[in-house]
Amino acid sequence: RLIGTLNWGIIHSLDGTRKSSVNDLGDYNPEENAIYTLDDVIELLTLYITDVYHHKVHRALPLDTPTPASMYYAGLNSTGVPEWISEEEEPYYKIELLPTIEKPYTRDGVRLENVEYKSPELFHLIQGRHVKYKVKYDIDDISRIYILLPKSNEYVEVPAANPSANELYGVSRYMYKKMLENLRTIGKLNLNRIPGSRQLAEAKVNLHAKVQAKKQLNRREIQEAHKMGYKYKLSLPTKVTNINKPKIVFGK
Numbered sequence: 001r002l003i004g005t006l007n008w009g010i011i012h013s014l015d016g017t018r019k020s021s022v023n024d025l026g027d028y029n030p031e032e033n034a035i036y037t038l039d040d041v042i043e044l045l046t047l048y049i050t051d052v053y054h055h056k057v058h059r060a061l062p063l064d065t066p067t068p069a070s071m072y073y074a075g076l077n078s079t080g081v082p083e084w085i086s087e088e089e090e091p092y093y094k095i096e097l098l099p100t101i102e103k104p105y106t107r108d109g110v111r112l113e114n115v116e117y118k119s120p121e122l123f124h125l126i127q128g129r130h131v132k133y134k135v136k137y138d139i140d141d142i143s144r145i146y147i148l149l150p151k152s153n154e155y156v157e158v159p160a161a162n163p164s165a166n167e168l169y170g171v172s173r174y175m176y177k178k179m180l181e182n183l184r185t186i187g188k189l190n191l192n193r194i195p196g197s198r199q200l201a202e203a204k205v206n207l208h209a210k211v212q213a214k215k216q217l218n219r220r221e222i223q224e225a226h227k228m229g230y231k232y233k234l235s236l237p238t239k240v241t242n243i244n245k246p247k248i249v250f251g252k
């Protein structure tokens with residue numbers, strides 16, 4: 001019901017919609033009329049939910065509180081304000097809600113998909129491959145990971161060591177995968193081998209040139225460019241410095 005409400009409330013009115021069926025689509029060509037990026041759709045959906053849906057009358061609601069917004073505030077008056085995340089807790093939840101994987105910490109640190117994350121200050125975590133730690137990673141920026149320290153119950157930020165964090169800053173998991181595929185295609189990287197600085201630089205240039213060469217991007221190519229982190233200007237992320245040491249970011 002919710003998906004149907006969103007579809008008929010906004011999605012099917014946007015340029016590029018595929019309608020609800022072939023019959024409804026008719027002669028309309030979604031590919032030629034599509035103009036919105038995923039970020040655009042998220043913004044439009046958010047505005048629709050907060051500014052339209054919450055203030056529309058629902059037949060199933062009481063007459064004195066006929067809209068979701070009025071029903072919500074009536075609930076607050078009867079039960080009180082619900083619990084919320086305080087500003088001090090936000091850094092913790094930003095990490096806690098990232099994807100999780102269990103990994104050992106070896107002499108080479110933590111290896112995650114052809115990237116090694118390591119810090120000399122975490123040498124005490126080396127206890128053999130049978131001991132694994134809770135690791136959090138960001139699919140939109142693979143320049144660092146977060147390891148939950150077992151005794152202090154705090155996350156420590158661990159930068160990439162090979163390739164370096166500076167070389168991977170702002171590189172998404174998807175883009176890195178495409179970079180490795182590019183290097184293997186041109187015969188400059190073996191399977192499971194970690195690329196060097198020159199190889200990464202060359203892969204970035206090759207991918208950037210490939211995207212820039214698209215004079216008329218279709219829907220699929222626009223999606224591909226956005227997944228690799230190329231936005232409207234198709235610019236590569238800049239480097240950062242002073243991220244070599246691990247950093248305690250939040251504790252439970």
